[in-house]
Amino acid sequence: xxxxxxxxxxxxxxxxxxxxxxxxxxxxxxxxxxxxxxxxxxxxxxxxxxxxxxxxxxxxxxxxxxxxxxxxxxxxxxxxxxxxxxxxxxxxxxxxxxxxxxxxxxxxxxxxxxxxxxxxxxxxxxxxxxxxxxxxxxxxxxxxxxxxxxxxxxxxxxxxxxxxxxxxxxxxxxxxxxxxxxxxxxxxxxxxxxxxxxxxxxxxxxxxxxxxxxxxxxxxxxxxxxxxxxxxxxxxxxxxxxxxxxxxxxxxxxxxxxxxxxxxxxxxxxxxxxxxxxxxxxxxxxxxxxxxxxxxxxxxxxxxxxxxxxxxxxxxxxxxxxxxxxxxxxxxxxxxxxxxxxxxxxxxxxxxxxxxxxxxxxxxxxxxxxxxxxxxxxxxxxxxxxxxxxxxxxxxxxxxxxxxxxxxxxxxxxxxxxxxxxxxxxxxxxxxxxxxxxxxxxxxxxxxxxxxxxxxxxxxxxxxxxxxxxxxxxxxxxxxxxxxxxxxxxxxxxxxxxxxxxxx
Amino acid sequence: xxxxxxxxxxxxxxxxxxxxxxxxxxxxxxxxxxxxxxxxxxxxxxxxxxxxxxxxxxxxxxxxx
Numbered sequence: 054x055x056x057x058x059x060x061x062x063x064x065x066x067x068x069x070x071x072x073x074x075x076x077x078x079x080x081x082x083x084x085x086x087x088x089x090x091x092x093x094x095x096x097x098x099x100x101x102x103x104x105x106x107x108x109x110x111x112x113x114x115x116x117x118x119x120x121x122x123x124x125x126x127x128x129x130x131x132x133x134x135x136x137x138x139x140x141x142x143x144x145x146x147x148x149x150x151x152x153x154x155x156x157x158x159x160x161x162x163x164x165x166x167x168x169x170x171x172x173x174x175x176x177x178x179x180x181x182x183x184x185x186x187x188x189x190x191x192x193x194x195x196x197x198x199x200x201x202x203x204x205x206x207x208x209x210x211x212x213x214x215x216x217x218x219x220x221x222x223x224x225x226x227x228x229x230x231x232x233x234x235x236x237x238x239x240x241x242x243x244x245x246x247x248x249x250x251x252x253x254x255x256x257x258x259x260x261x262x263x264x265x266x267x268x269x270x271x272x273x274x275x276x277x278x279x280x281x282x283x284x285x286x287x288x289x290x291x292x293x294x295x296x297x298x299x300x301x302x303x304x305x306x307x308x309x310x311x312x313x314x315x316x317x318x319x320x321x322x323x324x325x326x327x328x329x330x331x332x333x334x335x336x337x338x339x340x341x342x343x344x345x346x347x348x349x350x351x352x353x354x355x356x357x358x359x360x361x362x363x364x365x366x367x368x369x370x371x372x373x374x375x376x377x378x379x380x381x382x383x384x385x386x387x388x389x390x391x392x393x394x395x396x397x398x399x400x401x402x403x404x405x406x407x408x409x410x411x412x413x414x415x416x417x418x419x420x421x422x423x424x425x426x427x428x429x430x431x432x433x434x435x436x437x438x439x440x441x442x443x444x445x446x447x448x449x450x451x452x453x454x455x456x457x458x459x460x461x462x463x464x465x466x467x468x469x470x471x472x473x474x475x476x477x478x479x480x481x482x483x484x485x486x487x488x489x490x491x492x493x494x495x496x497x498x499x500x501x502x503x504x505x506x507x508x509x510x511x512x513x514x515x516x517x518x519x520x521x522x523x524x525x526x527x528x529x530x531x532x533x534x535x536x537x538x539x540x541x542x543x544x545x546x547x548x549x550x551x552x553x554x555x556x557x
Numbered sequence: 558x559x560x561x562x563x564x565x566x567x568x569x570x571x572x573x574x575x576x577x578x579x580x581x582x583x584x585x586x587x588x589x590x591x592x593x594x595x596x597x598x599x600x601x602x603x604x605x606x607x608x609x610x611x612x613x614x615x616x617x618x619x620x621x622x
Contacts, residue, residue, distance in 0.1 A: 249558065249581045250580070250581050380592060469568065475568070485592070486590050486592035486593045486594075487588040487590035487592070487593055488588070488593070489585045489586060489587040489588065489593055489595045489596075490585065490586045491583055491584060491585045491586070492584075511584060512584075513584065513586055514565045514575060514577050514586040515565060515574060515575035515586045515587075515588055516565060516566070516567060516568045516574065516575070517567055517568055517569060517574070519574065519575070519588045519590075526586070527568070554585075554595070555592075555593060555594075556594055557594055
């Protein structure tokens with residue numbers, strides 16, 4: 054290898070005594086750099102003429118070049134754009150771009166945990182998540198952020214993905230049924246005073262103590278929704294230690310077993326919802342198991358009164374406790390509407406043994422007469438990020454509700470005597486269990502020959518076959534019917550419907 | 558709130574097949590199915606001595622309301 058050297062001295066300099074070095078007298082000659090002396094030497098241009106090692110070296114085999122080398126602390130105090138060096142702290146070649154030093158090349162680090170001493174722009178493939186992160190400085194702090202997320206961009210061509218948020222790709226992400234509060238088979242929007250039980254489908258409003266709520270499906274809803282569950286304080290009272298008011302949904306084990314709760318593989322879930330309340334402050338919700346001996350209480354804030362707000366909370370998968378994987382209750386998701394101290398969790402945001410609903414200091418809504426609480430757009434999904442509400446077709450949502458409740462308006466049977474009609478009802482779909490039966494008002498039946506007759510008062514009982522597929526009910530309190538004739542519910546004059554319930 | 562519980566006989570077999578009961582102020586007929594949550598709640602109250610279930614009318618065919 055040869056190297057041409059030009060001197061920059063502005064005045065003559067005498068040759069030095071070391072004849073092995075380049076001399077002023079032979080600046081313009083060609084000089085050989087040997088493998089044994091792989092460093093390039095030069096002369097100080099400040100005028101002293103001292104020989105200095107240039108910050109560049111070659112390995113002994115002359116097959117690689119070593120740039121200036123040093124620690125982070127040894128970076129030039131006054132750097133200029135284009136400076137290149139090897140940082141021994143970071144084990145990376147770095148370049149000064151006129152503003153900051155950044156790593157050059159090297160690709161992404163691959164590991165379960167982030168690499169040490171990251172620099173803005175560094176890439177990291179998080180092996181256990183299958184996510185690409187970039188180290189980002191937003192001006193006030195630096196952190197790893199997901200680099201391969203779609204941020205509103207457009208993908209052209211096929212996309213291959215294994216999951217969304219570690220959950221299903223699409224469909225059935227939401228474990229909550231009737232989260233948009235559309236279905237209301239029992240009451241069809243009518244208010245239920247002193248609510249204690251199911252209001253809109255799958256949603257239970259309950260109380261213990263003196264405070265009462267009126268509950269109903271409401272058309273007040275945030276943009277993108279048409280319904281909500283409204284609970285209004287009708288009788289305000291401070292809850293005793295064991296008292297409380299609550300809105301909640303019980304989730305069946307068949308719909309959550311894949312979460313693997315109660316095992317070391319328990320998956321994190323995220324709950325998202327829209328809420329609107331007439332009293333601002335800190336509120337609580339909880340997730341508990343069916344036995345109510347494992348609870349996770351967390352808080353959310355109503356920032357402005359009577360304003361829809363979107364909330365998300367992420368709940369770590371529970372590795373302890375018993376979580377049903379069959380037709381029993383696996384999980385209860387509850388919104389605290391005011392509870393006594395017996396239900397105060399030791400602390401928020403941690404799993405605890407016991408039946409807890411809130412933490413001390415949260416708003417006790419049931420002490421505010423006339424206070425309103427609206428809830429809709431409820432979604433519980435796998436992963437640590439909330440995704441847009443999973444909107445199912447109305448018929449799909451209704452069918453999901455039918456597993457637990459069916460409002461029956463048709464059925465055929467016979468009059469066994471002059472006062473009763475036995476009606477056989479085939480369930481729309483198989484129910485969770487053999488259902489209990491009730492009726493919303495008196496029901497009219499026909500003998501298909503000459504007569505329609507309506508009950509004088511409600512009266513219904515299971516008097517024959519009853520299982521998950523069908524139910525035979527006896528409607529009583531008719532008069533003047535002819536025993537032995539066919540009986541059918543056509544419901545074109547009566548107002549009542551038969552309610553079948555196999556709720557959890 | 559469960560009260561006024563009474564057994565109902567199957568009209569064909571004559572055996573108990575349900576419990577008529579007032580639940581939160583509404584009349585219900587509850588099957589004898591342990592998987593039914595109302596039946597489970599009734600039997601829990603019975604076990605705790607907080608509810609008794611009256612026997613069915615010998616000629617009952619569900620007209621217990």
